[in-house]
Amino acid sequence: MAAVAALPVSLSARFKGSFAYFTVKDRLPQILTKAIDTLHRHKNEFFEEHGEKGVEAEKRAISFLSKLRNELQTDKPVTPLEDELPDAVLWNQYLDYQRNLSNGNGEPSWFQSPWLFVECYMYRRIHAALAQNPPIGSFDVFKEGKAQNFFESQEAIIALCTYFQELLKNIKDLDEKQLQGELFKLLQVSLWGNKCDLSFSAGEESSQKSSPLQCLEDMVPYIIVDDMEKLWSLLINTKKRNTEKCNVRVDIILDNAGFELVSDLVLADFLLSSKLADEVHFHGKSIPWYVSDTTKSDFNWTIKQLQAANHMWMSRCGINWEGNLKKGVWVYQDHMFWTLPHVYSSMAEVAPDLYADLQKSNLILFKGDLNYRKLTGDRKWEYTVPFHQALNKFHPAPLCSLRTLKSDTQVGLKPGQGEQIQASEPEWMITGKYGVVQFDAAP
Template sequence: MSDSRYPPPLSAKDPNSFAYPTMKDRVPVILSKVVDHLSRHRDKIVGEAGEAGREELKSIIGSLSQLRYEVMTNKAAAPLRDSLRKRQDSGDELKWFDSAWLWMECYLYRRVYEASQMSSLLKNLDVFADQKQTAFLNSYKPISTLTMYLLEASHALTQAAPETELSRYFSEFLQMSLWGNKCDLSISAGSENSQVNCPLEQLTKLKPFILIDDSHQIFQSLSNTKLHGQAGLVDIILDNAGFELVTDLCFADFLITSGLASKVRFYPKTFPWFVSDVTPEDFHWTLKQLGSMNQAWKRGQAD
C-alpha cells in the first residue's frame, strides 16, 4: 500500500519523467541489441556445445524477444521461473509503465539473467559481454594515458611527496573514478559510449557539476589513520565495466601505494546487470587486458 506521507514512486506513466523514455526507448533498444548480437554470433556463442547449445540459445533469444514485447505493450510482469527467490507482489498487478519504475527496471535485468539460467549449457552466458569489452577496447588511448599518469604519481610518492601533492593526486584519482560513470551503457541504451578524451584534461571542466564534494574530509580521515599507523580497508562498490573500472583500479592502486589504505576490497555484481555493470568475469578480463596492453608494464617486467 502507498503511504500518503510520501509522493508516489516514479513510474513510466508520466511522459515527462526519466522513467518514461527508459521504458519506451532505452529498454527496447537494449533488448534489441542483445537479440541481434546473439542471433548474428550464434556459432561463436554456442562454441562446442553442439546442437543442444544451439537450441538453448534459440530459447534464450526467444525469451528476450518476448520480454521486449512485454515491455513495449505494457504487459503484466510475469513471475520469475528459475530457482532464485521470487518477489511476492502485495496484491497490485505490476506493469511496465504503470508500476514503480526502479523496481521494474531491476526486474527487467533479473528477467534477462533468467533467460540464460533456464538453460543447461549456457548458464554462464553474459549477453552484454561483447558490449562491455568493446567499450574497453575503444577507450584504449585514455586508458593508456591514465595508467601512465598512475605510474608518474607512484614515482612521485616514492620520493616522499609533500602532503599537498598527495592531496592533489588523491583528489584527481577520486574525480576520475567519479566521472568514469559517464560511460554507463544502460543510459546510452547500449550504444557506443567509450571514453575518448583525456581524463585528466576534463577534470577542471567537470568540477562545477559536482553537487557535494567531501573529498577533503575523506582525505583527512585516511591521512589521520595513516599517520597513526592504522591505514585500513577501503571498499569500492563497482559500477560500470570498461573505462570506469580502470579508473576504480587506478584509484585503488594509488590508495595502496600512498599508504592511505592497506587493503582495497572490490564488490562486483553477481550476474549481468544494467548492461555494463561489472561482474567477476569482467573484472578478471579487464586485468588480463591491462596486463597485455600496457607497454610500460611490459618494459618493467623485462628489466
C-alpha cells in the same frame, strides 16, 4: 513536506510528459533487442562449441527474451520468477511486497510499478533466459559491449596508466598537501569515468576517448556536491590513528566495466601506494547487470588485458594489480544482494552477512547512479533533504557516493541550488553532465 515528496514512483508517473519518459520507455526494449541480436550473431559459435544443443539453447533463449520484450512493451503484469536460481525466492517475496502495496488495484504492471524494481527485474529475467538454457548458460550477452568500451578507451587508459606510473616514482616524497591533491585528481577521474555507462546509452558506444586528466579543472563547476575534503580528512586521520595497529580497509562498490573500472583500479592502487589504505575490497555483480556493470569475469579480463598490452605502463599496471590480488591486499567479491531489487536500507535484514562485512570497512565508495538510487531509496526527495536522512539508517561505515546524475534522484543540495540549475537546464538530472562526491560519516 520532504516526506510527502519522497515517494518511490512508477515509470509513467515519474517521466510522463517529458523527453525523459520516452527515452527511458524505449531504452529497455532496445536493450532486449540488442541482446537478442547478440545471441543470433553467435549462433555459429554455439554450434561449433556445443553442436545442435547449442543452437537449440540459443533459439529458446531468444524466444524467452522476445516474450519478455512483448510483456514490457504492452505493459503486462510483472509475473513471478519460475526458475530455480538461488535468488528466485527473494525476488518473488519482493514481488508479493509490491503486490501488497497496490492495495488490491490489480497486479503490478511494467509501467505502473516502481521504476527501480522493473528495471532490475528485466536484467534478472535476461539472466534467467541464459541460465535456464544450458549449454550456453554462462554466456554474457553484454560482454561484447564492455570489451568494446575498453578497447575504444585505449587512449584514455594509456594516459591514465602513464600518469599513475610516473606518480608512483615519487609518491614517497610527496607531502600531505601534495598527496591530498593527487587523491582529489584521481577521485575526479573515477567520478567522471562514471559517464561511460552502456545501460544509459542502451548499449551504444560510450567510451572515454580523450585523456581524463586534461579536462578536470573545467569539470569542477559541475560537481554540485563536493565532499572530497571530508574524504581526505577521514583517510588521513584514520591512517594516523591506525599506525601499526590494524589494517585500514577501503571498499569500492563497483559500477561499470571498461574505462570506469580502470579508473577505479588506479584509485585503489593509489590508496595502497600512498598508505592511505592497507587493503581494498572490490564488490562486483554476480550476474551480467545493467549492460555494463562489472562481473568477476570482467574484472579478471580487464587486468589480463592490461598485463598483455604493448604499452609499458598499461602492462605494468596489470602486472602490479595481479600481484595485489595474489598478495591479498586486493580482494574481489560479489554477493547476490547487489542484483536484488532491494534498496540498501534493507541490507541489514535481507543480507546481514554482507552488512556485517561492510561494517569492517573504514570507508565505502559507492560508484555510479544505480548505487546512488539504491542508497537513497530511488525516491523523489526534495533537493535539500540531507544525504544522511535519505540513507534511511543505512550506515555500516563511513561512505561516499561518486556519481554522475542519470536519474531524477538527488539530495543534499544547498537551498535553491537544484532550482537554479533546473531553470536553465530542464534535463540536468538525467544527462550525466553533473556529478557528486557525497560523503556520510556513519553515526
